Amino acid sequence: MIRRPPRSTLFPYTTLFRSEKLVEAQRAIGANRPSVLEGRDTGTVVFPQAGLKIYLDAPARQRAKRRLIDIGDDSISLTDMMREIEIRDERDRNRVHSPLSMADDAVIINTGNLTVQQQVERVMSLAMERFGEVL
Numbered sequence: 001m002i003r004r005p006p007r008s009t010l011f012p013y014t015t016l017f018r019s020e021k022l023v024e025a026q027r028a029i030g031a032n033r034p035s036v037l038e039g040r041d042t043g044t045v046v047f048p049q050a051g052l053k054i055y056l057d058a059p060a061r062q063r064a065k066r067r068l069i070d071i072g073d074d075s076i077s078l079t080d081m082m083r084e085i086e087i088r089d090e091r092d093r094n095r096v097h098s099p100l101s102m103a104d105d106a107v108i109i110n111t112g113n114l115t116v117q118q119q120v121e122r123v124m125s126l127a128m129e130r131f132g133e134v135l
Contacts, residue, residue, distance in 0.1 A: 023098075040092055043103035052130045053106040054123060060085050062112045 026037055026046045039046065043053035058066075064082035092100035102108070107126055111119050 040100040041098035043106055044101055045098045048103065052127060053103045054126065055102045055106040055108045056119070057108055057110050058112040060089070 023041075023046050026039070026042070029035055030037060030047060037046065043050060043055070047053075060082050061078070063085050064078055067085065068076060068078065068081055089100065109119065109122055114122070
């Protein structure tokens with residue numbers, strides 16, 4: 001799992017390689033067909049011309065709770081996971097290549113108090129409003 005420590009701590013050292021190669025691959029995937037892609041630089045670097053950009057946000061505490069459930073590791077405390085998330089956010093906001101930032105035309109969805117189903121419904125609603133039909 002890519003978000004499980006210590007893999008997530010390797011990102012600062014692989015960002016440049018990831019950015020150059022992965023951006024090319026992501027652009028190829030979305031070049032000729034409707035696509036849904038996610039990433040911290042997808043709406044600003046990979047697909048700045050995308051027809052719909054959504055910025056999912058939630059408080060660090062809520063994200064840490066979700067991450068702990070995802071990885072299923074009881075040895076990591078909520079405080080430690082929250083700290084890890086905050087450090088990664090700060091690092092990603094300040095990196096030179098492809099920093100974490102919200103596209104000016106992105107729609108913000110605060111997922112802090114939303115279930116996964118509610119998040120999906122909100123995204124689908126936005127897509128329907130924007131494109132009229134969603135496959």
